[in-house]
Amino acid sequence: MSFLARTTRRSEDRNQLAGHEIRQERRSDMAARERLLDAAFGAGRFAKTSERLREGRKPALGLAFVALRSWRLVGTLRLWPVTTATGHLCLLLGPLAVATDFRNRGIGVALMWQALHRARALGHRAVLLVGDPVYYSRFGFSAENTGALRMPGPYEPERLLACELVPEALKGACGMIAATRPRPPRLSRLKNRVACSGPAIGQPA
Numbered sequence: 001m002s003f004l005a006r007t008t009r010r011s012e013d014r015n016q017l018a019g020h021e022i023r024q025e026r027r028s029d030m031a032a033r034e035r036l037l038d039a040a041f042g043a044g045r046f047a048k049t050s051e052r053l054r055e056g057r058k059p060a061l062g063l064a065f066v067a068l069r070s071w072r073l074v075g076t077l078r079l080w081p082v083t084t085a086t087g088h089l090c091l092l093l094g095p096l097a098v099a100t101d102f103r104n105r106g107i108g109v110a111l112m113w114q115a116l117h118r119a120r121a122l123g124h125r126a127v128l129l130v131g132d133p134v135y136y137s138r139f140g141f142s143a144e145n146t147g148a149l150r151m152p153g154p155y156e157p158e159r160l161l162a163c164e165l166v167p168e169a170l171k172g173a174c175g176m177i178a179a180t181r182p183r184p185p186r187l188s189r190l191k192n193r194v195a196c197s198g199p200a201i202g203q204p205a
Contacts, residue, residue: 020069022111025059059078063091063115065118074098076097077115089180090162093128112139116165125166128146128149
């Protein structure tokens with residue numbers, strides 16, 4: 001399904017979200033988000049292979065979302081920068097969670113559309129996830145382009161899915177999926193640039 005076709009589907013799904021707000025995640029959301037994830041997945045969520053690509057890291061800039069209902073956090077979704085062994089830069093989506101008493105109201109769907117469209121607007125080319133092929137197919141995810149990719153731990157290959165935000169973004173992608181190394185802080189980059197620019201002051205050339 002093309003990205004344009006998914007946009008049309010998004011307009012149809014959007015009507016289900018009356019009374020809810022989707023916005024960027026804030027630091028003040030952290031405690032409520034952790035409680036929601038604990039309730040949705042339990043302690044076993046930390047054993048998932050996808051967690052190896054997330055632990056100790058921050059989500060991709062501008063791509064962490066929450067859903068609110070009357071100031072209560074009832075949904076969460078994050079995307080994380082990853083890369084393939086062939087150097088294809090991607091995003092890893094997840095976890096997606098919705099409070100038990102707010103499921104089947106279109107909140108998860110709205111979070112997904114928000115995440116995918118924002119990711120594309122920010123220039124990202126492809127999104128990966130491990131999940132239910134039937135559920136995620138509505139957003140354009142499939143295993144068509146993931147057969148040559150590998151996760152860094154146990155997983156079910158048929159559940160490793162991809163959505164190309166740009167056509168052929170994953171062409172030739174293969175090998176192990178790894179977390180993208182974070183860009184060093186600006187001060188560190190400046191120090192490295194000075195160190196590499198030439199001999200130190202007072203030292204012979």
